[in-house]
Amino acid sequence: MTETPATAAKPVLELLIAAPRGFCAGVDRAIRIVELAIEKHGAPVYVRHEIVHNKFVVDTLRAKGAVFVEELDEVPDGAPVVFSAHGVPKSVPANAQARGLDYLDATCPLVSKVHRQAERLVAAGRHIVFIGHEGHPEVIGTFGQVPAGSMTLIEDVADAEAFAPADPNNLAFLTQTTLSVDDTAEVVRTLQRRFPAMQAPRGEDICYATSNRQAAVKAIAGACDAVLVIGAPNSSNSVRLVEVAQREGVRAALIQRAADLDWAFLDGIGTLGITAGASAPELLVRELVDLLATRFDVTEREEETTRETIAFKLPRALEQAA
Numbered sequence: 067m068t069e070t071p072a073t074a075a076k077p078v079l080e081l082l083i084a085a086p087r088g089f090c091a092g093v094d095r096a097i098r099i100v101e102l103a104i105e106k107h108g109a110p111v112y113v114r115h116e117i118v119h120n121k122f123v124v125d126t127l128r129a130k131g132a133v134f135v136e137e138l139d140e141v142p143d144g145a146p147v148v149f150s151a152h153g154v155p156k157s158v159p160a161n162a163q164a165r166g167l168d169y170l171d172a173t174c175p176l177v178s179k180v181h182r183q184a185e186r187l188v189a190a191g192r193h194i195v196f197i198g199h200e201g202h203p204e205v206i207g208t209f210g211q212v213p214a215g216s217m218t219l220i221e222d223v224a225d226a227e228a229f230a231p232a233d234p235n236n237l238a239f240l241t242q243t244t245l246s247v248d249d250t251a252e253v254v255r256t257l258q259r260r261f262p263a264m265q266a267p268r269g270e271d272i273c274y275a276t277s278n279r280q281a282a283v284k285a286i287a288g289a290c291d292a293v294l295v296i297g298a299p300n301s302s303n304s305v306r307l308v309e310v311a312q313r314e315g316v317r318a319a320l321i322q323r324a325a326d327l328d329w330a331f332l333d334g335i336g337t338l339g340i341t342a343g344a345s346a347p348e349l350l351v352r353e354l355v356d357l358l359a360t361r362f363d364v365t366e367r368e369e370e371t372t373r374e375t376i377a378f379k380l381p382r383a384l385e386q387a388a
């Protein structure tokens with residue numbers, strides 16, 4: 067895109083901003099846990115893995131005194147440690163306990179709910195088909211709730227078609243919380259066609275925040291010439307938002323910060339959709355709008371598809387510090 071001379075009128079750009087967007091209750095809680103742990107114990111407080119998948123959030127907490135590590139053996143004896151919102155295999159709190167570490171678990175309660183379901187299914191003798199993305203921390207955490215071999219990962223329809231279980235009549239499925247609602251429905255349909263006796267979860271595993279953000283971006287996509295999603299490339303729910311918009315036939319891209327914007331992406335567009343993944347703070351949306359306003363005459367309109375009122379309780383150990 068060519069530079070707009072300071073004297074010339076700026077081109078008009080309508081911003082259609084999806085709602086809900088950005089922080090969900092699980093991310094909010096996880097960040098609060100780290101902040102309160104720093105208040106309670108003083109810095110440093112160790113955090114195993116990125117507390118949520120957002121560099122801005124991680125850098126902000128680091129500045130307050132959080133130290134991010136990959137594994138527990140990097141945490142010195144006696145130091146407080148927080149486990150990330152994505153959940154951890156059972157071996158992690160067990161190791162922390164064995165070492166006498168003062169740990170806090172920031173696993174989102176909706177991820178913990180899936181963990182408990184996995185345990186119950188295995189106790190009932192079922193083999194679990196887990197729909198999710200290999201290598202994602204949530205998937206690693208959920209697999210770590212049950213004995214090896216009692217859960218099979220299915221990533222897509224091709225996996226669902228190829229799956230050859232030992233006992234097709236004794237299956238149950240669960241899913242990662244941050245998947246594409248539409249893709250998952252297709253995988254589930256495939257599995258149910260092949261294994262009609264497969265047990266479904268009691269409620270939807272894809273969380274309210276993931277499905278609400280996907281519905282919200284779908285609602286604006288048709289009226290937009292392009293959509294920008296603010297989020298990290300390793301944030302599953304953010305990447306899904308880009309895919310949902312693209313599937314609606316609109317150009318869509320993921321950016322972490324306003325500074326990542328490729329101005330050429332905006333060439334020839336009149337309406338730009340904006341949303342943010344569940345781990346991206348609203349501040350980053352405002353930062354993008356402010357940057358756009360330096361080159362465009364922007365008007366903003368928010369399209370709200372649903373209002374979220376969910377909030378999760380803090381761990382008891384921090385309730386007094388709150």
Ligand code: SF4
Nearest residue numbers: 090092093174243273
């Ligand atoms: S995206 Fe869903 S599962 Fe993940 S932290 Fe937020 S509410 Fe919890």
